[in-house]
Each structure stands twice: as C-alpha cells, then as structure tokens.
Amino acid sequence: MVTALMAVSFLTLAVTAVVPNVPVMIAAAAVSLAVEGVLFRWQRGMVAMFAKMHADVTVRHLLRDMLIVVALVRLHGQSQETDLATPLLVLLAFYGLHFSIQAVSVIVRRTRTTPVLTRNIDTSALRLTAAPPALLLRRPGHRLLILGLPATAGLLAAGATGDALWGVVGAAVSVVLALGGLVLLGSHLLPGRRPPSEETVLKWFDAWLAEYKPTIGMYFSGGSASAYQANMWLDPLAKLDGRPLIVLRERFMMQKITATDVPIVCLPQVHHLMRLEHSTLQALIHPSNSGKTSQVLRIPTIKHAFVNHGESDKLSSCNPYAKAYDEVWVAGPEARERYALADIGVEDKDVVEIGRPQLDGIAAYRGAPEGEYTNVLYAPTWEGWDGNPGNTSVIAAGENLVRALLADPKVRLVYKPHPLTGSVDPRAGAADRRIRELILAANRERTGTRPGAEAAAELARRTAELDRLTTSAFRTSSDNMERMMLQTAPDPGRAAAVTAATAAWVKAYWAALPEWEHQIVTDARPDIQACFNRADLLISDVSSVISDYMASGKPYAVANTSGLTEAAFREAFPTVRAATVLTPDAAGVPELLERVRKPELDDLREARAELKLRLLGPSDPPSQARFNEAMRALCESALRHRRRMTEREARIPGQRAAAPTGDPELTTG
Known part of the structure; x- marks a missing residue:
C-alpha cells in the first residue's frame, strides 16, 4: 500500500510536470512527503528496499523538487514577471550544503569512533564530549526531509501564487538551516572537541582492566536478531562468584544487550581484542558460535566454555565447532549422550553438566487448570537453515493446530512464534501471518468482560x-x-x-x-518463561523450548512434521518421549485438552519427571550453584595453565610473561 502510494504520487508529479495542474501537483507532493514520514517512522525495511533499488531518499527528494521546478517552468517560464532562476539557484545551494554536511559527517564519525565501547563503566577520565545531534551525524534521510521541507513548500507556494519570491524564501530557509547544521557539525572537528586518540583510549582501557581485574565473562558475537542468545545468560552470569565482564564484537550489539550491571566492552578490532590476553580474565562462556569466535579462542591465557543458548535434539545442538572450546557445558545427561552419539570430536571428559540456571524461576506443575480457561502456549520454532521439513510446524501444521485450539470455547491460546520465523523460508512467514489472522478473527467473535x-x-x-x-x-x-x-x-x-x-x-x-482473549506475543516482554508460567499446556516443535519447559513438569505436545512414524519420531528425538505427538492435521488436539483438564487421565506425568532429570539434571544442588562450581573449576584450570606458561617462558630469555604483571595471585573472587 505504501509503495503504491509512493509510486502513484511520483507518477502524478511527473504528469503535472508535463501537463501543469497546480492543485494536483500540491496534493501529489503532500502525499509523497507524508509517505516518506510513514516509511521512516514505521517501515524502515521499505527504506532499505528503496535504497537497494537506487531510489533512496536523496534521489526521491531531488526528483520531487526537480519535477516541481519543471512544472513551475512550464507554468511561468515564459512570463517576464516570474524569475525562476533565483529560487533554483538557492535550491541548488541547499543541495550543495546537504552534500557538504554528509561529507563532514563521515569525517566526524571517523574521528569520533573509539576503538573500545563500554557500558556500565565510568569513563569520566577520558573527558569525552557529547556527540553532534544524530540528525546531522547519522541520519541523512531524516536530515534531508526535515531541512528540505521549507524549500519544497516554497516551490509549491510559488506554483500556487505565481510569485517566485515564495520559492526564494523557502529555499533560503533551508539554506540557513543547512548552513547552521554544517557549522555545528564542523565545530566538532576543532581540537578542543575532538575525542581522545586511539592510543589514549587503549591506555585507559588497559588501566581499567588492571583496576577492575575481571576474572570471568561472556563473549558474544552475532547478528541483531541473535541478541536474545546472550540476554538469557545475563542474570546467571551476574550471580557468579567473581568479577564478570561481557565482551562484544559488534558496535550495534551494545544496544541489543538488555539491562545488566555487568560491565560491557565492545572490541570490534582483533588486535584490540588481544589485549585481554594480559588481563586477569580467566574464563569466558560462549552462548553461540560465530565466525569471530575463533579470534578470541586464540588467547591462550583464557579458558573457554560453550554453554549454548538452548538445547534440543536437532543436529545444531551438536555442532562440530564445539570441540574448539576447552569445555562444553550442558544441562543434563541427555546432552552428554547426544555429544557422544554425534561423534564430532567432543570428549566426554570435557562435557560438564550444569543444568539450566535460567529456569530457576519457572513455576512447578500444580495439576488441572485453575481458571475457567485452559491456557495453551503454541511456541513453534523457526524453519532453520537446512530446509528440514521437521524443523518447524508452522508451515505444515500450524494453521491446523490453531484452528483446532480455537474451536474449543474454553481454550485461551497464546501464540509466541520464533523471532526468526520466515527469515529463510517465505512459506513460514506466510503461514505465520495466516495464523495471526485466524487468532484475530477468533477474538472478534468472542465476547466477555x-x-x-x-x-x-x-x-x-x-x-x-x-x-x-x-x-x-x-x-x-x-x-x-x-x-x-x-x-x-x-x-x-x-x-x-x-x-x-x-x-x-x-x-x-x-x-x-481479558482471560478469554487469545494473545499473540512477539515483543521481548513477556519472555518465554513468563509464558511458561501462564500456560497449562505447551505445543511446540523439537527445540530448546521443550527442554526448558520440562522444568515445569507440565504436559506438552510436539507436532510431528518430519514424515517419520510416531515410533521413529520418539526414537529419533528423546525430548519427545514424554510428549503427546500430534500429527499435521491436529486430529489429537481434543483428546490432549481432555487429559490436561483431567490430571487423572495424564499417563505421561511420571515420564515427564524422568525426562526432566535426564534433560536438566537434578534439582539439588540448584543449577546456579552447579554453574558457579563449573566456572570456579574452569578458572582454576586457567590459573594452572598460566603458571605453567609463566614457568616455561621464564626459562626462555626474552619471552614476555603470560600472566599480568603486578597480579601474580589471580583468584576467581
């Protein structure tokens, strides 16, 4: 709809440039400007798409103004009373200033880009100055629209009145605004407003490391949609004994990490990352694999543990990359056996069972639903990279499952799709949209207080x-x-x-x-655990969602879209052994709901308890305590390794010591 409005408005402007019609020209220009505002406010994806088509906001704005100028020339160009040369020259001056601002903004950004970014760290010693407004520094599209609006409005007024003075005044206002922005931006290149040099920042960073003396931490690198993988480990990391640190590699990721009091540093460059080698940092956990992970693994003074962002029976949970880490920390015995069966080079002695410390807040199973409605959480996973039809139920079974659930008047459905749904297979995205439409339609038919x-x-x-x-x-x-x-x-x-x-x-x-209203949950809040606590039943796919939900002991079901028989499906995926297996046609949903509402019919309760123990390990000691013990042991291993390195290097003249100078007695506390 927005794209169509944009196209129609520009086509109309082009027509009015050939066959001048002032009211139509003004209306088309107003519509195109309104659409620009909608794009930048609510549809940033469309902005990127236009840019890929070489029709970014600069091209669109310039084309809009030029079409208006052509229309003015055809309307008043032959009139000796209307001088269009002056407003055109002033308009060209504005565009010249706009491109000058863009050039200066690039220089300012480069001079103000620090080698280290931080959060939760006092950087007052660096005496950093505030940056210019983002409108000038980082948002050329917004800047052109806002600063160029007076010029466009002046041209339209000139067309409506036949007085070129309006065009001159409008373009002059834009020139003054642009000139002010250029001066303000350029002032940040003055010596007194420049940020500290790279050498100064790195020297400060080394001093901060020496003062804070981090001992444990988390390393994370990935795309913007993967931040949830790190966020789920923030609270367990903060509760560990030691001085924690979070190490990131992408600048944008600094804004994706949710609230935490743990100090965060972002080191985009490899040679700056290597400065951690001579810090007191002893061990890092890794929630995910990425191409940049290999860079930090090169630091010999730090031990590394792969903790993953979730465990499932899918092959991705046993990535061969895991053998690059010193240890692999898993939830329970099932994952240990999974690595052994996968035979990917991860030795059993390097696998440590820590449970899932994130799950301590999940409420335990209490029997039949307490309210009038049975709360069903449908949380399918995404389609994955390998094209396996069994990855997600959304495509083959999602609509059938939702229809079957919505058909029960005493069901309250909470639909929480994976954030990456549809990112690989468009069919998954289309099915997700149809599911949402079904839920919204069902809500319109329901009534209640x-x-x-x-x-x-x-x-x-x-x-x-x-x-x-x-x-x-x-x-x-x-x-x-x-x-x-x-x-x-x-x-x-x-x-x-x-x-x-x-x-x-x-x-x-x-x-x-309302208790009766179905919900579609796509925001970060409420998170999946909050949905677990609200649910009486989970329906999902083979994914880490199931493993995490096992902490509750509540009934759950898995959609079998793999093409396997139920027996083969249960055999292939251990997390399904205590589940009700649903076929793509969702035929078993009514019977499943009956068993949830009548616990005496629940013949899988003991199986769930046994599977929970295999998946997540024992409840005593708590998972957080086991996590802490694993970190303590890994830090001790790192200290022993450092001592051996120091002793070995001491025997070789000219070699630098591995341990940080001035801090020979490293501890985890």
Missing part, C-alpha cells in the same frame, strides 16, 4: 518503572555509540530492582488482558 481502567493504569505504571530501570541513557541520546562511553559506573542495587520490577510487570501484564 475486560479489565477496568485500573488494570491498564497499573500496567502503564509498571511499564514506565521497568523501562526506567532497563533503559540506559544511551538509548535515547543523540548519538547512541558515544553516549555509551559517557555513562558512569552502574548502580549496584539496580539488578535486584529490575528483578522485582519485571515480576510486577508480568503480573500487571496478564491482569490487564
């Missing part, structure tokens, strides 16, 4: 409080990247406050929704 204004007000209050605690100052600054460096040290009490505020928000969120 809604929570009052008090519930909405409470949710708004809780949301504001949680946003205040979890939104760092850099998220709303004029320059995200630099504002991170300007932050001071974190508030040591914020972590507990965030935990309490999150729990209060979750309670207010569900209280503000």
Whole structure:
C-alpha cells in the first residue's frame, strides 16, 4: 500500500510536470512527503528496499523538487514577471550544503569512533564530549526531509501564487538551516572537541582492566536478531562468584544487550581484542558460535566454555565447532549422550553438566487448570537453515493446530512464534501471518468482560518503572555509540530492582488482558518463561523450548512434521518421549485438552519427571550453584595453565610473561 502510494504520487508529479495542474501537483507532493514520514517512522525495511533499488531518499527528494521546478517552468517560464532562476539557484545551494554536511559527517564519525565501547563503566577520565545531534551525524534521510521541507513548500507556494519570491524564501530557509547544521557539525572537528586518540583510549582501557581485574565473562558475537542468545545468560552470569565482564564484537550489539550491571566492552578490532590476553580474565562462556569466535579462542591465557543458548535434539545442538572450546557445558545427561552419539570430536571428559540456571524461576506443575480457561502456549520454532521439513510446524501444521485450539470455547491460546520465523523460508512467514489472522478473527467473535481502567493504569505504571530501570541513557541520546562511553559506573542495587520490577510487570501484564482473549506475543516482554508460567499446556516443535519447559513438569505436545512414524519420531528425538505427538492435521488436539483438564487421565506425568532429570539434571544442588562450581573449576584450570606458561617462558630469555604483571595471585573472587 505504501509503495503504491509512493509510486502513484511520483507518477502524478511527473504528469503535472508535463501537463501543469497546480492543485494536483500540491496534493501529489503532500502525499509523497507524508509517505516518506510513514516509511521512516514505521517501515524502515521499505527504506532499505528503496535504497537497494537506487531510489533512496536523496534521489526521491531531488526528483520531487526537480519535477516541481519543471512544472513551475512550464507554468511561468515564459512570463517576464516570474524569475525562476533565483529560487533554483538557492535550491541548488541547499543541495550543495546537504552534500557538504554528509561529507563532514563521515569525517566526524571517523574521528569520533573509539576503538573500545563500554557500558556500565565510568569513563569520566577520558573527558569525552557529547556527540553532534544524530540528525546531522547519522541520519541523512531524516536530515534531508526535515531541512528540505521549507524549500519544497516554497516551490509549491510559488506554483500556487505565481510569485517566485515564495520559492526564494523557502529555499533560503533551508539554506540557513543547512548552513547552521554544517557549522555545528564542523565545530566538532576543532581540537578542543575532538575525542581522545586511539592510543589514549587503549591506555585507559588497559588501566581499567588492571583496576577492575575481571576474572570471568561472556563473549558474544552475532547478528541483531541473535541478541536474545546472550540476554538469557545475563542474570546467571551476574550471580557468579567473581568479577564478570561481557565482551562484544559488534558496535550495534551494545544496544541489543538488555539491562545488566555487568560491565560491557565492545572490541570490534582483533588486535584490540588481544589485549585481554594480559588481563586477569580467566574464563569466558560462549552462548553461540560465530565466525569471530575463533579470534578470541586464540588467547591462550583464557579458558573457554560453550554453554549454548538452548538445547534440543536437532543436529545444531551438536555442532562440530564445539570441540574448539576447552569445555562444553550442558544441562543434563541427555546432552552428554547426544555429544557422544554425534561423534564430532567432543570428549566426554570435557562435557560438564550444569543444568539450566535460567529456569530457576519457572513455576512447578500444580495439576488441572485453575481458571475457567485452559491456557495453551503454541511456541513453534523457526524453519532453520537446512530446509528440514521437521524443523518447524508452522508451515505444515500450524494453521491446523490453531484452528483446532480455537474451536474449543474454553481454550485461551497464546501464540509466541520464533523471532526468526520466515527469515529463510517465505512459506513460514506466510503461514505465520495466516495464523495471526485466524487468532484475530477468533477474538472478534468472542465476547466477555475486560479489565477496568485500573488494570491498564497499573500496567502503564509498571511499564514506565521497568523501562526506567532497563533503559540506559544511551538509548535515547543523540548519538547512541558515544553516549555509551559517557555513562558512569552502574548502580549496584539496580539488578535486584529490575528483578522485582519485571515480576510486577508480568503480573500487571496478564491482569490487564481479558482471560478469554487469545494473545499473540512477539515483543521481548513477556519472555518465554513468563509464558511458561501462564500456560497449562505447551505445543511446540523439537527445540530448546521443550527442554526448558520440562522444568515445569507440565504436559506438552510436539507436532510431528518430519514424515517419520510416531515410533521413529520418539526414537529419533528423546525430548519427545514424554510428549503427546500430534500429527499435521491436529486430529489429537481434543483428546490432549481432555487429559490436561483431567490430571487423572495424564499417563505421561511420571515420564515427564524422568525426562526432566535426564534433560536438566537434578534439582539439588540448584543449577546456579552447579554453574558457579563449573566456572570456579574452569578458572582454576586457567590459573594452572598460566603458571605453567609463566614457568616455561621464564626459562626462555626474552619471552614476555603470560600472566599480568603486578597480579601474580589471580583468584576467581
């Protein structure tokens, strides 16, 4: 719809340039400008698509103004009373200033790009100055639209009145605004406003490492959609004994990591990353594999453990890359056996069972649904990279499952698709959209009471409080990247406050929704665990969602879209052994709901308890305690390795010591 409006408006402008019609020209220009605003506010993907088609905002804005100028020439070009040369020259001056701003912004960005980015670290010693407004520095599209609006409006006014003075005035206003922006931007190149040199920043960073003395940490690299893989480990990492540190590689990822009091550093360049070799850092956990992971594995003074971002029976949970780490930490015995059967080079002695510390807050199974409605969580995984039809149920079974659930008047469905659904296979994205339409249509047919204004007000209050605690100052600054460096040290009490505020928000969120209304959950909040606690039944695919849900002990079902028989499906995927297996036609949904509502019919409860033990390990000691013990042992291994390196290098003249100077007694605390 937006693309069509854009095309029609420009086509209309082109027609009015040939056959001048002032009212139509003004209307077409207004529509095109309104569409630009919609694109930049709500449809950034379309902005990128136009750019790939070599029709970015600069081209569109220039074309719009030129078509208006052509129309003015045809309308008044022959009139001796209308001088169009002056507004045209002033308009060209504005575009010249716009491109000058763009050139200077590139220079300013390069001079202000620091080799290290930080969060939760006091950088006041660097005396960093605030960056220019993002409109000037990083948003050329927004800048051209805003600064060029007076010029476009002036040209349209000149066409409507026949007075070229309006064009001159409008273009002159744009020139003044652009000139002011250029001066403001250029002032940041003055010696007193330049940021510290790379050498100065790195010297400060080395000093901070020596003062903070990090001992443990998490390393993460990936795309913007993968940040959830790191975020799920933030709380367990913060609770470990030691001085934690988060190491990132992509600058944009600094904004994707959610609220935490753990110090965060981003080291985009490999040679800067290598400075960690002579720090006190002893061990890093890795929630995912990436191409840049191999770079940090080259540091011999640090031990590395692969913790994964979730465990499932899929082959991706046994990636051969895992053998590159010193240890592989898994939840329970099932994963240990999975690695042994996969025979990918991971030795059993290097596999450590730690449970899943993220699952400590999942509520335990209490029997039959307590309310009027049976809450069913349908959380399918995405289609994956390998094209296996059994990866996701969305394509082959999703609509059938949702129809069967919606057909039961006492079911309240919560649909939470994987964030990557449709990113590889367009069929999955199309099926996801159809599922959402089914849910919305079902809601329109349902009636019932809604929570009052008090519930909405409470949710708004809780949301504001949680946003205040979890939104760092850099998220709303004029320059995200630099504002991170300007932050001071974190508030040591914020972590507990965030935990309490999150729990209060979750309670207010569900209280503000009608119990009878189906929900589509795509935002980061509520997270999957909050949905687990609300659900009486989970329907999913073979994925880590099942393994995590096992912590609750509640009934669950798995859609079999693999083409295997049920017996072969259960044999191939151990996480399915305690599940109800559903066929793509969803024929077994009514019987499944009956067993959920009548626990005496639930013949899989003991099987779930046994499978939970195999998947997640024992409940005592708690998973967080086992996680902490595994980290302590890995740090001790790193210390022993450093001592051996130091002793070996001491016997070779001219070799530098492996351990940091001035801190021979490294500890995990």
